[in-house]
Amino acid sequence: QSVLTQPPSVSAAPGQKVTISCSGSTSNIGNNFVSWYQQLPGTAPKLLIYENNKRPSGIPDRFSGSKSGTSATLGITGLQTGDEADYYCGTWDSSLSAGVFGGGTKLTVL
């Protein structure tokens, strides 16, 4: 059981938009930065979003992040088949004094 809650799967057609939610509590999302990671099959995770809504160099602006209270959201517009992957949210949990991840969301581009 993950500390952060994500939907197991989402799907949308190419070119469309999708959002992935990440729900937590005041000890984690509510008072710490949220990051998002993309994990393509058979590869290591890759940082997509940091500090709730910032993109590392090289990440296209089709990817966006937001945070409100104890929840965060990853948005992906202009979906491409290459976006099919597992997406994870992550943050620090001040009560646990440890990092935490969501359970992951599998994105299918139909």
Next chain:
Amino acid sequence: QLQLQESGPGLVKPSETLSLTCTVSGGSISSSGYYWGWVRQPPGKGLEWFGSIHYRGNTYNNPSLKSRVTVSVDTSKNQFSLKLSSVTAADTAVYYCARGAVRNDAFDIWGQGTMVTVSS
């Protein structure tokens, strides 16, 4: 460009200690703005935050793993290591090392991962 590379045995017997090392190349492990972490992923499952260490020695471990985990750093070798004692089949996973930012806890650079199987 900074890179991370995990190394260690791919097979560990139950009840023994799993030991992995992550070598940092292309940059220094002694950077105050970053810490060094371990994340694992059991087959077909999600990511699990394992433990982290700053080069000054501050460590944090996943409380669910209790006292089984030890994370250490060797600045002279630009390496950090993980030891997990009393392993069981449940510890079978891909183990990733990664660089975390002190400011925002984002893991911005990852190793390729190494598969460790616990089996007799």
